[in-house]
Amino acid sequence: MITNPGQRAKELYEFGPFRVDPERETLLREGEPVALTPKTFQILLVLIRHNEEVVTKDELMRAVWPDTFVEEANLSRNIFMLRKALGETAQDHRYIVTVPGRGYRLAENVQVIPEQEVKIVAATHSIVHVDVKESRSWPWRWLAVGVVILLVVGLGMLWRFLAHRRTVLGSRDTVVLADFANSTGDPVFDETLREGLAIELEQSPFLSVVSDQRIRHMLALMGHAADARITPEIARGVCERTGSAAILGGSIAPLGSQYVLELRAKSCRTGEVLDQEQVQVAKKEDVLNALGQISRRFRERLGESLTTIQEHNTPLAEATTPSLEALEAFSMGWKLHTTSGTGLPFLQRAVETDPNFALAYSTLGRAYADVEEGDLSVVSSTRAWQLRDHASDREKFVIDANYAILATGNLEAARQTLEAWSQMYPRDAAPHVMLSGYPNKAAGRFEEAIAEGRKTIELDPDFAIAYFNIAVNNVYLNRLDEAGNVLRRAAGRGLEIDEFLMLDYDIAFLRGDRAGMEQVAARARQRSGGETWISNKEALALAYSGHLQRARLMSRRAVDYARQQAMPERAGAWEAAASMREAVFGNSAEALTRALAAFALSKDREVEYCAAYAMALSGETSQAQGMADDLARHFPENTVVRFSYLPVIRAQLALNHGDAAKAIEELQVAAPFEVGAARDFCGALHPVYVRGEAYLAAGKGAEAATEFQKILDHRGVVGSEPIGALAHLQMGRALALAGETDKAKQAYEDFLAEWAGADASIPVLKRAHAEYMKLVSK
Known part of the structure; x- marks a missing residue:
């Protein structure tokens, strides 16, 4: 019988280049920490403690989720994340072997480190020092001190060198994406390059890209149309209003039968170029791959570690689609969906152009749900989930969450996916806004939903639906005054969506305010639909x-x-x-x-x-x-x-x-x-x-x-x-x-x-x- 993986005496394990500390829930590869979610770490512990034995899927799910019903897909997702963390590829499952029809086993031999060594390791993790009391002779003592000093000075100089050789963003800095200047005469590049760059950069847990919804809101405040092109001048205005650190944009130009693709980062404050790179592309079909390659180099120069870049580095054509035409339709569909709710035809065209475009199917499922087309939403969300291997790590979370909420309706699976998403991508507002919605509302966890809505606004102060979710959950708790205050705060930021009016009507109804209900009804009839x-x-x-x-x-x-x-x-x-x-x-x-x-x-x-x-x-x-x-x-x-x-x-x-x-x-x-x-x-x-x-x-x-x-x-x-x-x-x-x-x-x-x-x-x-x-x- 498998017991809860956390209920053990202190111990350390080693296999291959890895060391595992159950007490601290850490996985080290040659001394460097490897990021794992808590559930993924527990799965690793179960496999370690049953080294070279087959652990069935049922046994794993009972051990890691002892009091919760979860679907098998949740286990598969965590196994995938564990394999990725261990550096496995789809062709080489060196550490975790799938036993068809049964479960999984850890193929590496595991060594248990004795308790005395555990204490020594813990001590060395706490402090590094030179003990002068027990040195055999004072010359060696001072030589040791000198070596330590030289090491410290050398490391400091190396750090300063590395810090000055690249532009580093802070942990709270955000970036704005501008549209690419397109002088090729081919309109297929008008929407696709910015969309491709956004998807590439959103793979990064380090970078925080200002959302399209927030940009559209800023455009309205600046007096521009919601679907206006984001030129470098407009991007700088958005950048200043959102308190962002940098603008990322670029251009594509013809060079004979080839193309020149350029990417540059500019300071929002001064407008100076912080970094730029140019690449020559032989043919149109190679543009997306080239964009992905220079984007990844930019991620490293902007301060992201090589470790996370390697962990979240799905090629752009695999993360989206190899078809520029499909990506163009998706880009336009997403823009129209977020500005006017009219993006359905373009999203439909995207999946017709590339029937393997997983992210487009998932977005289409969400768009169908927004217009109450439940059956079609289920079909599209399910198809996206079936194609989820054709997506980046971040988009897999999107697809899994939409599938759980819109298709299967398994809200516990949705909640677990969203929590794992928020842990892997701590600067992403999307999982928090979804947790402030149906997964917690339907279970009566209204306070939790409010807390998630507040986290959303901390990350994206202009995320309108987050204000609605906070307000409506306060209504569920009979806190009508607080709900009204939240809606007023949203109005103060210039935010306005149908859901605010719907909730205004409900609040007036609950108060027995007939005049208020009539006023809201009159305002509602002035809006489209x-x-x-x-x-x-x-x-x-x-x-x-x-x-x-x-x-x-x-x-x-x-x-x-x-x-x-x-x-x-x-x-x-x-x-x-x-x-x-x-x-x-x-x-x-x-x-x-x-x-x-x-x-x-x-x-x-x-x-x-x-x-x-x-x-x-x-x-x-x-x-x-x-x-x-x-x-x-x-x-x-x-x-x-x-x-x-x-x-x-x-x-x-x-x-x-x-x-x-x-x-x-x-x-x-x-x-x-x-x-x-x-x-x-x-x-x-x-x-x-x-x-x-x-x-x-x-x-x-x-x-x-x-x-x-x-x-x-x-x-x-x-x-x-x-x-x-x-x-x-x-x-x-x-x-x-x-x-x-x-x-x-x-x-x-x-x-x-x-x-x-x-x-x-x-x-x-x-x-x-x-x-x-x-x-x-x-």
């Missing part, structure tokens, strides 16, 4: 207070706009939300109609879940069961499906059969995720609501009251979902069942006050009136 989502927001708010007829009209408007804009997935989402609220209000026929309409528009997992839940609530057991089976079959790893959607549907089906005990049992698995945030149209705290109904059916009023109180306590998470209002009614029923008559009356009155002026024909309202009158007559 705003009519669709604001109409759905208004429909949810109207339904929450029982104005169902008006909610239906507004919901149909949202669906119609989405369909006109060729967004069937979004239209399906709005229909699914409508079907669920009709079901909880007791309008079974209308709920079924809307559920079928939603499912005809989209097979997105959230749409299928809401439609299935609406059908289960409406008594359509067979269809609901079929949809639940379909969800289980198509999303076997998805965290929210496994721990929220399926338990809710199965519990409701058990209640339909009169089996309250089974319903409660089905919902046990949902407990760790039950207060997590869901999509903004369906799913928040549903496990809690159905568990409360199951306790009511079982005659356990006190237990039911506990569940409905959770909904009332998490008002910010529930938002405008109708169960937020119905929780008052359900609390009244639970307290009445528990014999708490006075408290039950108050809960009924709270619900009826919330629904003052509601449509009188709603079945759930009729029942509430009858139950309240019966209660007060006692």
Whole structure:
């Protein structure tokens, strides 16, 4: 049996040129430290401690992740990182051997260093000194001192020489990338060279390149169009405003049938050239390789160590695509995606031009997700993951994270990938902003999400979605004032995105500020595409207070706009939300109609879940069961499906059969995720609501009251979902069942006050009136 790799007495191991210190979690190669993530280091320890034995994949995963479910791909990713750290290549697996169908073994003979030597090694790592008390004779003593002094002086002079022979950036310095001057007459170079340079430099854990999103924001503040070319003059303006240290740019020019490619670095402060290099390229197809080569030399001159350059040195054509045309389409698609959200056609062209372009597929998957095209997002993100070997180390993290979030839905795998990414690339804001989003929101880790959002802003103060994530997680914690303050800070930096308006509307709704809601709605309708989502927001708010007829009209408007804009997935989402609220209000026929309409528009997992839940609530057991089976079959790893959607549907089906005990049992698995945030149209705290109904059916009023109180306590998470209002009614029923008559009356009155002026024909309202009158007559 393999035990936890960290639970051992002090020991050191050696194999080949490597020394391993478990206590300090360090790996040294000939005395030089080798960077490893904690999980990768633990895998190495397991293999070392079972030297030349085959360790199965299951044994490795149980040892390194003892209390967590992880997919096998996570282990494979860490094995890849370990092999890279040990200096292995794809053709030469000298140290770690794969045993097909079983697992891995360490092929090198491992030596355990005796405890006495461990102490000596630890001492020598602490201090180097000359002991003058026990020297055999004083001449030798002073000779030893002299040697040490000469060594110190020599090392100092060498350090000064090396420090002055290259331009060194500080640990907090950032660089701005300018567009390349292109005098070849071939437009294929207009976008590709800067994009290629960005991808090459982003391989570096040392360098920090100012993000395109931040540059576009600075362009707007400088009075330029968001898609303006970044000339050297504009780049210097961006450089000064972002407090960056250097501008990197270059040029490409014809030389007969060949090309001259130049790369230069300039000081932002003085404009002087810090470094430059020129290379002659024989033919067009070799330009990307030449760009990669001189970029790597620049990385060393700007201060990056040779060790990290060697570790993160995927050739540009392998990290992206050998096709200039595919890279040109990708570059334009990425620019349009970050400026106007219209980059889809170019990203599609990129993967059509090069079907092995992994990064383009991953970006395409993200772009599909942003317009609610869930099925297409899954396909593209999965294809990117299948091609992940055609990417740099940094882009592999991007691909793995998108695959986990958008395709499999395995949020624990996503979180582990993002944490490993942030450790390997500590100056990269991207993993932190993703950790401030769905992986932590869905699990109810709102404070952690806020902390990650703050880390994002420390690295990139103009990353708009990070402000939204901080604000919305504060809303989930019922801290509305703090959320508003965050949005104001973002506005103070000139940042504005649709998500800010959406959250402004939600905050006004939670405060009961009708005038504020109307003001936000008016602003939203002035934005491109705003009519669709604001109409759905208004429909949810109207339904929450029982104005169902008006909610239906507004919901149909949202669906119609989405369909006109060729967004069937979004239209399906709005229909699914409508079907669920009709079901909880007791309008079974209308709920079924809307559920079928939603499912005809989209097979997105959230749409299928809401439609299935609406059908289960409406008594359509067979269809609901079929949809639940379909969800289980198509999303076997998805965290929210496994721990929220399926338990809710199965519990409701058990209640339909009169089996309250089974319903409660089905919902046990949902407990760790039950207060997590869901999509903004369906799913928040549903496990809690159905568990409360199951306790009511079982005659356990006190237990039911506990569940409905959770909904009332998490008002910010529930938002405008109708169960937020119905929780008052359900609390009244639970307290009445528990014999708490006075408290039950108050809960009924709270619900009826919330629904003052509601449509009188709603079945759930009729029942509430009858139950309240019966209660007060006692």
